[in-house]
Amino acid sequence: MTATLAIIGAGPKAVAVAAKAAALRGMGVPTPEVVAVERTSVAANWLPGGGWTDGNHRLGTGPEKDIGFPYRSSAAPRRNADLDARMMRYSWQSHLVSTGQFAEWVDRGRPAPPHRKWAQYLRWVADQVGMTVLSGEVTEIGVDGDRWALATESEHGGASVSADALMVTGPGQSERSILPGNPRVLSIAQFWHRAAAHERICAERVVVIGGGETAAAILNELFGHRVSTITVISPQVTLFTRGEGYFENALFSDPTGWSGLTPAERRDAIARTDRGVFSARVQDSLLADDRIRHLRGRVAHAVARDEQIRVTLHSDRAGEPLETVHGFDLVIDGSGADALWFTQLFSQDALDMIELSLGGPMTGDRLQESIGYDLAVAQLAPKLFLPNLSGLNQGPGFPNLSCLGLLSDRVLGADLGQRPPSVNRRRSHGRQPIR
Known part of the structure; x- marks a missing residue:
């Protein structure tokens, strides 16, 4: 038995x-x-x-x-x-x-x-x-x-x-999105199904929601499509690069000393090397493409209006809550797993x-x-x-x-x-x- x-x-x-x-x-x-x-x-x-x-x-x-x-x-x-x-x-x-x-x-x-x-x-x-x-x-x-x-x-x-x-x-599941059923909003699955079928995306203003590797892979694919501007929305103050040196990589391969770190130190290490960060390879592509810009905040909701998707963004400035609305022709919800x-x-x-x-x-x-x-x-x-x-x-x-x-x-x-x-x-x- x-x-x-x-x-x-x-x-x-x-x-x-x-x-x-x-x-x-x-x-x-x-x-x-x-x-x-x-x-x-x-x-x-x-x-x-x-x-x-x-x-x-x-x-x-x-x-x-x-x-x-x-x-x-x-x-x-x-x-x-x-x-x-x-x-x-x-x-x-x-x-x-x-x-x-x-x-x-x-x-x-x-x-x-x-x-x-x-x-x-x-x-x-x-x-x-x-x-x-x-x-x-x-x-x-x-x-x-x-x-x-x-x-x-x-x-x-x-x-x-x-x-x-x-x-x-x-x-x-990769099928979820902030506005299901709207053709101007793509889930992760919908985006990759189009990419696998070699369907070209043609749009003026495109937004990708998410600051991690799922969103980074989407951006890497978008570089080859006919889009005028690509905005990335993530909670971080900027698009950080993942640490990929020996000392960072060793944390992943050998967790022997991990238990000796405080919870705050562990969270800081994860934030710097893994969660909500882009690989150095993707960051190099971002540097070479002047269509990319970044908006800091969290997406509260989205509505379809005037042949656009209006995205409401929550953030804060100097400790005060701030709400802004932005219009896009295509939204790709790459917020991840x-x-x-x-x-x-x-x-x-x-x-x-x-x-x-x-x-x-x-x-x-x-x-x-x-x-x-x-x-x-x-x-x-x-x-x-x-x-x-x-x-x-x-x-x-x-x-x-x-x-x-x-x-x-x-x-x-x-x-x-x-x-x-x-x-x-x-x-x-x-x-x-x-x-």
Whole structure:
């Protein structure tokens, strides 16, 4: 009998955990059964159909920071060197060697791959380790005794998945926007679908809402379209560049000293290096394009009027609240991922259980402050792993791609209990192959 770890989403974090579990199992080390629940396909968010990219933009993190990085395993005491060697079989370089691309990649200067090639790598790893993927969308997260109970739906029917632990990944839905249904307002998904179809955007005044990497990728694409001015709206006083030197990068790869920082120091480090900042590559493009300008504030609401979208902006000046209205021909809502997207899925029983462990209503701040060393909500059983919310307590590398090997160690090193796995079908619905 083994424990079951269910993962919502089959992206890099899920693939990393599945690969580490397979490596441990190959060494004879007890490890939970890993089941990913995915509504489309493995690595879907890195492909045009996922709504977050057209597949052609380049990975912001070096591909060497792959599913085993930094290859400093701790999940197999006295055998971690063997575990690292096994994980190297699933490295980015091993993928290139296996597919005959390694020499070309080296000769080209080891460039960051486009998103579609990163997706190919993740799918290659999933194939290599025999990753179990249940096709379906999670519609409710409940509890059944001391286990999680996930209700799923897909075109094949519905299923319920019972698990001793649950890990939530993914940025949520990319279809949301401030004015749904208006053709002059594009969600992230709508923008990338147009880009993937090679539809040229022609507009006088375009605004992009958001100051993070999602908005930066949109800007990078917009440079090649026929637009006269591009305004970026973000809460920051300016468009900051992400710190990309050795000392900043080391915070993401090695969180050893993170717990010794005060909460204020941690927040400051995240603000300078990760949240609401653009990469140096995008900033270089901004400097060379005189169509770009920046407005500081938060978008309160938007209305359609006189063949324009009127955006109301809230900001402050000298401590006094300030409200301004600006008109644009096209609005692209690139405000980015919703880290709390999954909270709407909890049943009332599950919500009561979580709030009891948090000591109050479930909020983003309470969840972030509750994340323990294993990347799970402290004092909560069964385990709920929330790596996307673990940056404040455990280090900025865990929410993104910077230390997937450490992430899998911490998750698989947690005490999940020993239970028989269970997937109960309500109608005809089997586990689907990952392709």
